Amino acid sequence: MTRRRRDRELQEEVEAHLRMAIRDRMERGQSREEASFAALAEFGNKGLVKEVTRDMWGWASLERLVQDFRYGARMLRKNLGFTVVVVLTLALGIGANTAIYSVTQAVLTPLAIPNAARVVIVWTENAKRDWHQFPASVPDYEDWKASGIFSSLGAVADGGFNLRLGDRTDRINGLKVTPEFFTAMAIQPHLGRAFQADDVKAGHSEVAILSDKIWHSRFGASPTVVGASIALDGVPYTIVGVLPKTFPVIGQEEIYEPFVFSADIVGVRGDRSFQVVGRIRDGVSLAAAQKQMADLETRLSRQNSEDAGNTVALQPIAEAAVEDIGAVLLVLFGAVGFVLLIACANIASLLLARGTARQREMALRSALGAGRWRICRQLLTESILLAVLGGLVAIVPSLLAIRFIVSFHLDEVPNFDLIALNSGVLIFNLALSVATGILFGLAPAWQAWKTNVGDTIKEASRSHSGGVHQRVRSLLAIGEIALTLILLVGAGLMLRSFERLRKDNPGFDPHNLLTVRIALSDRQYATPEKQTAFFERVMLQARSLPGVVGVSAADDLPANDDIHGSGLYFPDRPDPRPEDVRIVMRNSVTDGYFTTMRIPLIRGRYIDATDTANSAPVAMIDQWTAKRYWPNQDPVGKSLKLGKTKPALRIVGIVGNVDQGVLVKILKGQVGQVYLPVPQQPRPAMTVILRTAGNAESLIPAVRSLVRGIDIDQPIFQADTLENTRAAGRASQRLATSLLGSFAIVALMLAAIGIYGVIAYSVGQRTREFGIRMSLGAKRFDVLRLVVRQGLVLAAVGIAAGLAGALALTRLLSKLLFAVNATDPLTFIGVTALLGAVAAAASFLPAWRATRVDPAIALRCE
Amino acid sequence: MAKKDAYQNRIELLQGTLDMLILKTLQWGAQHGYGIIQAIRTTSSDVLQVETGSLYPALHRLERQGWLSSEWKQTDANQRAKFYRLTAAGKRQLAAEYERWTQLSAAIASIMTPEGDPL
DSSP states (O other): OOHHHHHHHHHHHHHHHHHHHHHHHHHTTOOHHHHHHHHHHHHOOHHHHHHHHHTTSTTHHHHHHHHHHHHHHHHHHHTHHHHHHHHHHHHHHHHHHHHHHHHHHHHTSOOSSTTGGGEEEEEEEETTTTEEEEOBOHHHHHHHHHTSSEEEEEEEEEEEEEEEETTEEEEEEEEEEOHHHHHHHTOOOSEEOOOOGGGGSTTOOOEEEEOHHHHHHHHTTOTTOTTOEEEETTEEEEEEEEOOTTSOOSSSOOEEEEOOOOTTTTTOTTOOOBEEEEEEOTTOOHHHHHHHHHHHHHHHHHHOGGGTTOEEEEEEHHHHHHHHHHHHHHHHHHHHHHHHHHHHHHHHHHHHHHHHHTHHHHHHHHHTTOOHHHHHHHHHHHHHHHHHHHHHHHHHHHHHHHHHHHTTOOTTSTTGGGOSOOHHHHHHHHHHHHHHHHHHHHHHHHHHHHOOHHHHHHTTTSOOOOHHHHHHHHHHHHHHHHHHHHHHHHHHHHHHHHHHHHHSOOSSOOTTEEEEEEEOOTTTSOSHHHHHHHHHHHHHHHHTSTTEEEEEEESOOTTOSOOOEEEEEOTTSOOOOGGGOEEEEEEEEOTTHHHHHTOOEEEEOOOOTTOOTTSOOEEEEEHHHHHHHSTTSOOTTOEEEESTTSOOEEEEEEEOOOOOOHHHHHHHSSOEEEEEETTTSOOSEEEEEEEESSOSGGGHHHHHHHHHHHOTTOOEEEEEEHHHHHHHOOHHHHHHHHHHHHHHHHHHHHHHHHHHHHHHHHHHHTHHHHHHHHHTTOOHHHHHHHHHHHHHHHHHHHHHHHHHHHHHHGGGGGGGOSSSOTTOHHHHHHHHHHHHHHHHHHHHHHHHHHHTOOHHHHHHOO | OHHHHHTTTSOOOOTTHHHHHHHHHHTTSOEEHHHHHHHHHHHTTTOOOOOHHHHHHHHHHHHHTTSEEEEEEEOTTSOEEEEEEEOHHHHHHHHHHHHHHHHHHHHHHHHHSOTTOOO
16 A cells, blocks of 8 residues: 555544544534534644554654655755755764774775784893894794794795896885795785795795785786796896785885895894794694793793893784784874764754754644654754765765875885775765764754743744753863864874974984985895995995085984894993893994084094004994993093904094984983994995085985996985985874874864854844943943853863863873873963964954944844 | 643553453444544443544554454444454454453452452
């Protein structure tokens, strides 16, 4: 039976009922009028009776939903301006959430490793020596392998190649892996084979495996690439396999080579240079494996004094993958959640204001037989409709935001290539929209629920509004201000952290410095002499480039994440126990390094041209090291050793402290710094530093072709100004800062609108009051003060609540902060002032309008 | 509210009881909504007044559950009305509800007037 026929039938049924009732009454002697009136009165509310009866038809609810939606759509069309404002506000809020969700769902996409929970990284820990997630040594690896806890255990070390294809040479990130790495991952190459035991045996041939990415980008995804020969570091390698796209990337590696332990690390417990990844044997739980490894390590560290105090930690590889980005995502999700909540509060406030105006409509509907539930549901339907519209429009900003996020190339984020607006993200968008609609729709629904039909109709002639609604709107505004303050504090802290990075005096002059890295292949440049000669040539030619005022080279740059640490020993003191050995950072530098960097000499002399491979071994230290290890002494002329068995180095000078890399500081606090002359401590990979008179960045092409001219096989990489490198920090921090900053601005705008709305409405309500006040002699300024004060009281309460919240929440940020405390008073004060000013401005506008009220008109109106 | 006072002397129907009363009323033959209200009122000597807002939803629900069927017929007074009739399932339902009701009222009675109680 169709809905319409059923409706007609119900109508007839009701009519028949009434006819029979009237007829009965007339038979009892009542007049027709009396009978009709009494029958109708007895029957009750016809509309309501039909309504509740319709409820009993199974499919009624769906029909009514459609009806509600139609009605809602009509209402939204009728108030187009209102609809547009709300939809755009929502589009911002929901769009931001959708974008962050797309990152989260990509990051949380499980790794494509079979049984990934059993694959772990084996870290070395030593609380006494400040070791956290430390690499392993060859003896460690061999002992762990022999333990039987793992079905396969692989060793993994970062590597890099200079890949030459045709006449183009590029630096490619590589990974050295033992064959067990692939068995632990349990993923077969997409083409060809994985590494085998033969590949690491003596006399093995040079083989390489390609990642899916480089196979596409540089080899045209050719299926015949397996068996082909490529030049890596000037040496021919045979490609034996291509990994599938799903193969998890540990760093940024694109080419794999077999990891053959070099003679100088085999058997040396103190040389920790690689990571260990293994698959726990079947039938052994993670907890059991952890326990067995702990027992093993206790035994080993007792046997070997060098390992005293060492423990191991097994970290599931999936967990390691999201470790870095986890804090960023948490902060960003918090931020977008806040933005959406603020948007919801604004819209709820708008709806409450509009609900007051719609009270008569609601009263009419309820008099016509709509139940309270029905009206609430109708209002909720309208809200959800609004929110879903907002969600649809949100796709545009979320696409933009996703593109923005992707442009950061967050290499530390797993599955970064999966960040996209896919079906999962769209479902999230829809679900969030509906939830949002319900959230802000609760306010008007509650308002309608509380509305008394009789009272409203009685008061219908006056546009009076309940004080309750205004109180709720004030509360909403306070909530918005509190949330905005928290966001502003978060963004402020991140910005301050970056400002500190840029502005702090780093101990050198970071302006107009161009740095380029060159990693010589030790097969093409086998001896230190050859390596030194190459860099000498590069520096010599670079000096004659236009605009270059100084050139030098160093193993490491300050502001770099790499740590080259060594144990510090003193020839004139007894050797410390292994766990008491202090780590210092060492850096090999050419003789011009300190003048190029403008690092001041404090005592003694700089490393200079007299420090050659054949002269007495020397070192320089920084001021911090001098004070820390030679308190109240002059270290110049004294000696130090970098390693127990290493030769003594005579200290020839002390230089000023240099800001160490962000990461070094975060991980270890201040560490000593030792500088060594390149001729005595040559390195195959160095960073060439050019001090320029003008724009340093514009020199990059010239340097590139210069190095190419010397040896086409040696590409330059990481070419950037030192200022950029320092300011950049890690990409995820940069992304978090810019996103948090934009979210905070959006929140600030929304909060300003929220305050404005509440105050403007209240001014509208009090027009008569102001008229009376002014006709009784109040000055315009008095009215202004009255209104602005109302806004400032709201702001003050919101700010107080927000400060408490910020103090509690910004701790989550501390992982992302550098050189700024999570409770940095300057940020808190600045943000409070900013928000207070915005609140004052937002309430000033309606206040000013209140002063324009003409008392005569105000008193006459209504 | 004024309306409420008018009902004060009547007994509110226990939830679920209305279904049983409707089924019982229809045991004597097909009847329309108005007729059912009149029948319940007369039979209960004006104590039980079923409201239209309860009756019609109940009728439509019972029909959907298959305990009633309906058809449009002429009344004795030659008016068209929708008549409800007990189905076989409805008869079984009535028997079940009646049994439950007897048990329940006996149980309540034994609490309210224990043996030997003078009341």
